[in-house]
Amino acid sequence: MNDLKILNKPKIYSEIELKSTEIGFTMPSDLFIGSLLKTLITTKPESNLLELGTGVGLSLSWMIDGMDSKSKLITIDNNPDLIEIAKHYFGNDERIKIICGDGTKWLKKYKGEKFDLIFADAWPGKYSEIEEVLELIKIGGFYIIDDMKAQPNWPDGHYMKVNKLIDYLENRKDFNLTKMNWSTGIIIATKKY
Secondary structure: OOOOOEEEEEHHHHHHHHHHHHOOOOOOOOHHHHHHHHHHHOOOOOEEEEEEEEOOOEEEEEHHHHHHOOOOOEEEEEEEEEEEEEHHHHHHOOOOEEEEEEEHHHHHHEEEEEEEEEEEOEOOOEEEEEEHHOOOOEEEEEEEEEOOOOOOOOOOOOOHHHHHHHHHHOOOOOEEEEEEEOOOOEEEEEEEE
């Protein structure tokens, strides 16, 4: 098996990748997490999805590719320049709500429907507001995080935060957890029935 052979990339992916390089965006999600997100979202028809950390929309393109016509997705980022890029590519899709704002504040105020899948690729929902995020996941829903293996752009001491988060998730009794030493280091947690 060759996991480097990634099939069915979103049609818009290459264009967004070029834009990412053009603006010097240094934190894009990789192809592996995108492929995984698309695959998992496909298991959730008519789903409600949340992405924390839109970036330029690379992982968002995969998530949208996995959605059916009745699914909906909220994506949030605090960088207005990146949000404008995401809106350029996805702003016309009525299933998608793109929010420029503070993820921490949004999570504390959100009172809507729970989510079938949350991809937390930002500080809020991963290293802060973890309780709030995990409460927003439906039974049978997925919580997915990446960048759990050491990354070149990590600040000094960040590994301690990563280890603390992993320990916390391992001790949750209401989730089943799989840690994958693949891609940038992925954790998939599923809310128990």
